[in-house]
Amino acid sequence: MGILGKACLSLGGVMRPPGPSTIERIRSLAATATPTMATLADEPGTRFSASGAVERAGRVILLIDANHPLHEVLRTAPPGDTDLEIGVALRAMRHVGHTPTVRARIWCQGWVSVVPAEESHEAALTVWESTPDETLLAVGGEPREGAPLLARVEPERLIYHTYDCAGVIDGADFRAVEPDPLIGPAERILRHMNDRHRDELSASLRHLPEVPQGAAWIWELDSLGVTLWVNRLDSDHPSLVRVPWSARATAPCQLERALHDLMAHQGASPHH
Secondary structure (H helix, E strand, C coil): CCCCCCCCCCCCCCCCCCCCCCHHHHHHHHHHCCCEEECCCCEEEEEEEECCEEEECCCHHHCCCCCCCCCCHCCCCCCCCCCCCEEEEEEEEEEECEEEEEEEEEEEEEEEEEHHHHHHHHHHHHHHCCCCHHHHHCCCCCCCCCCEEEEEEEEEEEEEEEEECCEEEEEHHHHCCCCCCCCCHHHHHHHHHHHHCCHHHHHHHCCCCCCCCEEEEEEEEEEEHHHHEEEEEECCEEEEEECCCCCCCHHHHHHHHHHHHCCCCCCCCCCC
């Protein structure tokens, strides 16, 4: 049985450690985010709709249909041309109860180009995993007139704003850091816990010292700990409570065990 780390309370300020670094946290948030809007650097007043996902390497993949204003510009650009500067708005969502809540807004500024034909299949799978779209079935090979294409944005700078912090990250620094290795299974576990075990999560707060009482949901889950969103009984303003693991989790089953220990009031640990 592991020992539960001391919970850290955030009241709208920067979340305190232990937890992932800021860049790792934003990389993980970006991995769950989807594009909503794009603008060209030389036409900032013109906005285009955007859809796609963020690939594992940290670049934004955009699905551009044949009628999109950017389609012809990208299709006719020389192969490998990255002279087109673009900004893409990304949004990561979380449902708190039945209410959709924005976890993070990220503005990615960088250079956009068509995904090379030999990499288009993998890029299409990345988008499909995030947002299944039958348009992806028509993507492949060299860009064709009347057919959708995939483009990717090499980040030069990212501006982020979460519920509890904001800042700017250099694109190279962003791509140099890996997202949390358990981000995929963590999101699935998190959704299950929020759907089925909210009462147990709320009850577990009674056993955490100096933590406000209220209705709790999992806000973030990673290999270093869990962050709970608490709708406080004594305030109209929610709080984020960070509960660290006693050691880094390296497998999904360890995350499940740690959460079970937390709700069973036995002390949370990713160890078996």
